[in-house]
Amino acid sequence: MDGVEVVIPGGFERQGRWRRSVWLRPLCGRDEVFLCEEGRALPPAARTTALLARCLALEGEPAPAGAGFSRALSAGDREALLLHLRRITFGDPMTCVLVCPACGEKLEVDLSASDLVLGPYQYEGGEHVARLGALTVRFRLPTGGDLEAALPLVRGDPAAAEREVLRRSMLSVTDEQGSPVAEVPGTVFEELPGLMAELDPQAEVALEARCPACDKGFTGLLDAAQYLEAEVVQSCDRLYREVHLLASHYHWSEPEILSLTARQRRRYAELVGSATGGAG
Ligand SMILES: [Zn+2]
Known part of the structure; x- marks a missing residue:
């Protein structure tokens, strides 16, 4: 499986050893279609299990790692993997909207996905x-x-x-x-x-903020799964437009186009757009 090696804070036991390293590939069009279509019917925790199951692999083992593996990971490790998945699919910078609990003011916070991932915990073992x-x-x-x-x-x-x-x-x-x-x-x-x-501090990604309107400090929470899924679902129409554009221009099949990562697909769609003078 193509992808990058990432380190999760907690870890898991494999063949008698405690391990923290997994391989993760970026979302491709097929995963985006999954989130936009059948994934929406699943409850959040089951959707995260299914999404990670598609994108995760373990060194020296057949890919993907599957639902049993992603289900057995701790809440914090799943959160870390979703942040890594966001980073390798769409890039590191994230913008999160927090709502001040005191006055209801909305504020945009600029974040970096890699900054939100914690380093390995001080302990090994699951008990x-x-x-x-x-x-x-x-x-x-x-x-x-x-x-x-x-x-x-x-x-x-x-x-x-x-x-x-x-x-x-x-x-x-x-x-x-x-x-x-x-x-x-x-x-x-x-x-x-x-x-x-x-x-397992990674299980809850807390964001410290100060409200620009009422000057009260507060803690907002980032749900990495919700963030990533919303990002994909909101650009669902764009995904289908890009498939249509690339299919019309290059005559690639739908499965071929959906096997591209979101970045690759957008690049090609931009090239087609600039070559044909269209909006893309
Ligand atoms: Zn406020």
Whole structure:
């Protein structure tokens, strides 16, 4: 698979080794059509799994890596990969619109996708241990699969969805004697999210901003999946216009044109546009 090697902050175990390096190829027209058409029917976490599954590969293994692999990655690693995907497909600069929570003013923030990706975490391995009072909690970080499993609950009861993600992430909860507790107390559900956020800070991309209208500081969040998908879906008409233009001019087939990356396709469409004097 063509692509670039990228490093994710968390990592994954493969053949007994902890690894952080994966291969990622930029979105091509087929992926854009997927996001504009069937992908829109999927819930967000499932859409991210499907998108990454198409574009990811592992060193020395058949490509693409597939849904099982992208689903098992932590929320933070998936976020990092989406930022890398944005960078290698459309470029590094991003413009994000934040809304001031105090006065509703909208402000545009210029960002760099590569600046938002965190470096490798200080630890290796997928299992963590926390002592909460008299209890020992063994847990792993929430994965794409956990988020997908909680999806049916999200709309009706977001708190239940969060508890479901936590319940799935706990490997064991034991008392001072090492015996599993019959029921996990509420305090564990309260404290675990903070510990997980410390271990996987990439899971939430926070943007510090100051409102130009009311001068209040606030923290906005960037959802990399939402950002990338909106960017693709908003230029869906342009994609079809470019396919039409290239097919008419070069007589390439639709599958051939859709196998180009967005940048390649736009380049050719611009060349055709300037050669024919059209708008492109
Ligand atoms: Zn404001």
